[in-house]
Amino acid sequence: MLPRVRGSSIKRSVRLRTEDKRNSTWLNCSAPICLKALLLFCCATVDGEESPTDGLFSNRILPVTDNYCLDCHDDNTTKGGLDLESFYDEAHTLANRAIWKKAYDMLDAEMMPPPKEDHLPSPTERAELLAAIEEYLAIPDPNLGQTNPGKPIVSRLNRLQYNNTVRDLFGLDHDVFILPDRLPTRRDPYYAEKGGMPDSMIVNIREFGSKYTVLLPFSGLPGENRVAHGFNNRGDAMNVSPLQLEKYVSIAGELVNYQNFMVESPRFLALLGLDVDALCGPDTGGTGGVLVESGQQFAARDNVPASAPDNDFSLTDFRQDLQAARTQGRAAVFDIPNPFQKELLFDSGAIIAVKYGSENERRFTINPTYGVSIIPYETAESTANGLCMVNSHGNEKYFDLVLAADANDPREEIRSLGLCVLGMNELSGYVTVTVTLSDHQRISRTAYVGDENTFFGFDIPEGSSSVKVTIDGQAYGGKYIAVGDIAIATSQGTVGRGNLSDPWITKNRLKPGWKDHSPRTRLGYFMNDAFRRKATEEEVDRFYSIYRNEKSRGASSADAMRVAVQSVLSSPQFLFRLEKDASRKDGPIRELSDMELANRLSYFLWASMPDRELFETANRETLSEPSAFEAQVRRMMRDPKIRELAETFAVQWLRLDQIYATKPDREVFKAFYRDRLEEDTLHDDYIIEAVLLFETIMVEDRSILELIDADYSWLNAFLLDVYELDDRQEGLLAAAPQHLKDTTGVTDRTRYHLWYRVPLTDKTRGGVMTMGGPLTLTSTPLETSPIKRGNWMLETIYNRPPPEPAMAFVLEEDENADASEPKTLREMFEMHRDNPSCYTCHNRIDPLGFALEAFDPIGRLREKDTKGAVVDASGIWNGKAYDSPVSFKSAIMERPENFVRGFIEHMLSYAIGRKLEYYDMATVCDIQQTLEQRGYRFSELILGIVKSDPFRKTLTESTPVSGSQPTHAKLAIPPSTSANMLRRDKEGGTPTKSAKAGVPALAGFRN
């Protein structure tokens, strides 16, 4: 009849204490307590100095724990490996505080004492005990004289960090290799720098697992596994094996020998001592670059009647300016001339170089990063020589061109830029041309293009020697978007910012033009970047000797440099983040140097190396000045690279990196599969929804409480449908900006890429807990799983994951069960929970899991479960009853501090790449206090973390510290500690078996 718990090893071990037993326990305990207090008093007076804890432990902690905990955790029973009686000695206890952090968490979660015991502390007693333990854990480490900030960061770059570091080191625009875990979205512009998110935006999605534009499409590195309850950037979980090392050496080899790398990275080209012309012509070894003469006039056929509405100048003015600039040798026109006689494909890497300048010495380069073709196009009218440039892959209607004013001279800057988008017969739609400047600033022009050629013109502010031009014709009809003439006017070399003789740090990026320096100098500049600090002369010599060796063996200068660069990229100083204990060796704790701090900041916020400005600030040793520090952090948060915090930290925090592994049943949950091919699923939409909420809070510096309780959400047509909010769709569409919603030639697919920031009046949605992603993630293909959902809540929202179950159990209905009385899932769980061993955890898991039963396995609201039974989503949390997602959210928000604490811990752990220890609790409490005072603003959280001791300081070499071992029950009493030898038997005072003869017994608390 009843469901029963199956499994052989459940011990029915929770004793029910009788009144007598309790009395005797009390009698046993009370005397030692008095004695202890007395002894402590005596010690203090005899020694003439105060105990470091000022009686905190013996007066405010021990009496309570002795009263409520000793029955199971005395030195006889030691349940869970915990013997509270071993904590009788001040020094010993202080040295083993890790176990008290565990005790704190158990008490705080009301998992201990076991909630089914009848002898439980009152809420006041519990609160006082928690406060006392918290205070006790915050006591500075007696060996250090202050709170332990943790060990230095020692970690290998993980796959993402490696990719990003190489990308930034060489100034690439995209990933080095395919990252399978890279979110399949493309969003331009990124809103971090604007400080605000719009009300609607287009988010393009590529199919998960499909290839995307990278430098090395067929290479990669193995990814890291995340640690249990943590992130995949944890140093302790990343080792280097011979296999791993071979992969590093090999991918560095591929990189330096890859032809396209030279094209895509002018820095690398310069590092090799080569220039652009070497990449063009028949002898380039396959890069397919083409060197052409500049055209005489822009759009010579005079067939460009239309102009984008926001152009900085008219076509006529632009042509006049170009003529004037040409006489000064500072104008270049690419009019798709002769060499392009036949159809040519320019995939990423093949470069177009246009000769210009008074002596034809300059090189205007056009480098497509997506595939483009140069072809005669029938339905479009060329602006000059009968050819045009279109996207190679049909339907993409999107490509990037990186334009460099002079690929051989970084001082040359682009001043103005014009190009023609070609209209095609019988097609029309909006086309957006976006120019991204060197500092990531973007200038966009959108024009409604009919069948006429349309001119786009841009003034380019000072400071951009190269720009990226993105042609986005996704809203235009047909399969292709075509471009005709492209022209620039430049700054005439001398006024550019580059000064080639600057020391490395004011010019830490190796730029085109460096090729004129000696190989050793070039290598040195590069190593400064690669090592993320100033490389020493000896280090440069060491790697330069590789260059010389290769040369002496007959290698060309470029090839010799390739080996040297490969070596740098395979060296420990590149592959590891090391915090060397350099100059300051005084004391057990040191402040991190500015350069180390810069590295910690950039790998935390960007998952990449510091940029030039951060390097410069650190090199001037001004980074650690409070105002400069905060300014840098705020600047970094406005940089587009901050997206890594959302796409890596937030996605892993929510476990959404696992969502693609979930496969809701295709028959039962058709709504999850949006098209007949079943390739378009809600996986992407669910990830984007969560990421956009996180980004909004981050970009707009909103309260982190919105993560769990927001009155808006980002939704697209699919999600409006799934969430049954589709009645709003028309209204939302009407409010979206014209260029986003235009439907001429727009497929449904495009329309579904339009996301709205939807205000929510009803709080069923809003916040990550009730988003489809986490709800789907925590379900099986056919059923919801209250356990998975409860676990997810405890782990993600509270950072208090329940311990692993002592054994596996399976809910099993009795074979003789009366079929007329089917048990609901919930009833079966309640039976299970009645088992005291299970109750402790399920008392916390189940209320959270069952509250979310209001949602089906793909996150839709429901009233009946998959078996047709009415869903009961009621319960009590934080002392507040709930019966719906809305009231559940209110119950959660009764104590938002528990979420805030968990979130701080998650992010701190990610920031410093290690597991948090008991000594970090004080930091978490401090940050939490500040956050409470400052409206939980996201920036305050980031600032709180980066200003904290664990982030700014580190232990120096081999400092003896206490309690830094992994938190493990057995380690509470390390066998080697002398304190352990002094344990005394409670009753007789005779030494236990672990005591050694000849060691004098000290006055212990428990005598």
Add this chain to the structure above:
Amino acid sequence: MLKGAGVSLALPFLDIMKPLETLAATVPGAPASPKRVAFVYTPNGFWQPDFVPTTAGVGWKMPKSLMGLEHHRNDFSIVTGLDRKFAGGTSTHGQCCSCWLSSSPADEALDGGFPTNRTVDQFLASKLGENTMLPSLELSCVDFNDNKESRYYESVSWYGPGYAANTEKDPQLVFRRLFGKPDPQTSSVLDAVMDEAKALRGELGYNDRQKLEEYMQSVRATERRIELSKIAMAKRSKPPIPEPKGIPEDRSEYIKLMADLMFLSFQLDLTRVATLVVDPERWATPRMYHGVFDKPIEHHKLTHSKEEGSKEKLQKIDAFHVEQYAYMIEKLKQTQTEDGGSLFDETTLIMGSGISDGDKHDFADLQVLMAGGQIRRGEHIKFQGERPLADLWLTTLNRHGVEQQRFADSERLIPNIFV
């Protein structure tokens, strides 16, 4: 004895790193018929009623899941009833794979609560792999793209506590590592980074030095591999088989291809110790077993499922894995060693799981299949009561010249396993 000496222990695979000159000198004169050992790991235990023979000794009735081995009845033995102790506090599933070959007792949890430790294959590698190009070869057929679970789920081979040997999953990359022509550039790079690491060592704190030590040993191991691969290449004109083109779609083909590569490396004496993780105890990840089911199926979930037919499906997965094992035995028998004997005679091929009944998460009563010329074959060696799995590993070690008194929580040698 390295066992249990703690995390701070110098990384143990260093002690097989002889100076390269010595190594190069010794290789051609390697012993005539070296012994090889391969471990194959399958996940989620076995569906017990159809896997464990009902009678012990010889002449037992072949259980349903082992039918694929009928032709090889006299080529293998099944060992049952060995136990491993579960270490509380960490994931039950994560411990299956990561502790199968370490067999560490629960109180030896040096790796953040996980009882990972130097595994039996690595101990064997230190003896058998002294002179081979790769001291050991770690392979896996876990081709999932997402790293959903912690590394404990996928790592069967460990150099030391917390120090996993990574696996290679792509047959093409295995091939290149075994037979690829070393890039001349690589040696220069390795020299350079070794110099750099040496110079760096003095400047680092204790923790950094540990990481750097790992790095330097990896460099040495790679130098060693390259040096020895040159010698091996000098002995043959071209790779013995064509280069595989990535991971085969068909599950069985994938496993067989990895086994082929493993045995090829045995045959050419490029390595003598190998591990192959067929799959880990992954959650909620459907897997396609071609020719067995018509759609992807979730092994782990089946172990706990009460649905009708789930046990039959479980049995079919077991039978599928046993068929791959049968293929491996056949392959070994058909492969000649360099001195003309059969590779089967020189190899011990071990397959098992870190758990017995996947439903109960039972770490006791494990089943191990053992095949090869060294094994007493055709037997069901059944243990009653508590007998540590570590005894089997201890026996395997001693048999292969790794003379040890203890391994993990071992008690004593098992006398009747090897001939």
